[in-house]
Amino acid sequence: MSDxxxxxxxxxxxxxxxxxxxxxxxxxxxxxxxxxxxxxxxxGSVGLMGVVAxxxxxxDGHVIGVIPERLATEELLHAKVPDMRVTAxxxxxxxxMAELADVFIALPGGYGTFEELFEIITWAQLGFHRKxxxxxxxxxxYDPLIQMIDQSITAGFIKSDNRDLxxxxxxxxxxxxxxxxHELPQVRVWNGPQTTPQQETS
Ligand code: AMP
Numbered sequence: 001m002s003d004x005x006x007x008x009x010x011x012x013x014x015x016x017x018x019x020x021x022x023x024x025x026x027x028x029x030x031x032x033x034x035x036x037x038x039x040x041x042x043x044g045s046v047g048l049m050g051v052v053a054x055x056x057x058x059x060d061g062h063v064i065g066v067i068p069e070r071l072a073t074e075e076l077l078h079a080k081v082p083d084m085r086v087t088a089x090x091x092x093x094x095x096x097m098a099e100l101a102d103v104f105i106a107l108p109g110g111y112g113t114f115e116e117l118f119e120i121i122t123w124a125q126l127g128f129h130r131k132x133x134x135x136x137x138x139x140x141x142y143d144p145l146i147q148m149i150d151q152s153i154t155a156g157f158i159k160s161d162n163r164d165l166x167x168x169x170x171x172x173x174x175x176x177x178x179x180x181x182h183e184l185p186q187v188r189v190w191n192g193p194q195t196t197p198q199q200e201t202s
Pocket of ligand 1: 113
């Protein structure tokens with residue numbers, strides 16, 4: 001994982017009810033630190049978020065937490081993360097995480113995880129960034145979501161090439177290998193309003 005330094009992980013603020021979720025979160029944290037990479041994540045101590053962060057810290061790795069002011073409470077904030085960045089709101093948090101990350105990996109989670117995942121896929125689809133995005137399909141958790149994406153392709157809402165905006169793997173080690181070499185599809189890049197010569201002179 002040569003060019004990759006910062007791995008941003010999106011994951012549940014709960015543990016989920018399959019122990020494989022927790023084990024995978026732990027393994028991801030272990031391997032991030034053992035490969036000399038840094039974790040960027042939502043700054044919480046709860047659920048799988050806390051598991052990934054703790055595993056990185058246990059291996060003497062570096063963790064960057066990015067948390068909005070309203071969630072930076074004693075109950076939620078991970079007290080052992082020295083590099084904690086507090087943002088004004090959720091939008092600033094996601095923008096900061098996106099800026100810091102070289103790649104994104106989603107573990108199982110709920111609405112918050114889906115939201116972070118789909119926003120970052122959407123930004124890739126629009127050409128706002130070209131960073132790989134991994135979906136860790138632990139124990140088939142994301143099968144229905146993958147089906148939904150395929151259905152959207154069939155129904156003509158997602159370009160079939162853009163299925164490759166995400167890398168899907170079922171184990172942490174396969175994911176870390178795959179995401180390093182993943183080639184993103186070419187997308188149309190939107191560069192803002194174009195001024196025509198007529199507009200420039202008027
Ligand atoms: P969810 O998948 O709904 O549990 O939400 C998890 C995602 O939302 C995480 O990646 C965090 O960025 C954010 N999030 C949700 N709950 C918390 C929390 N209690 N503390 C910090 N971040 C949270």
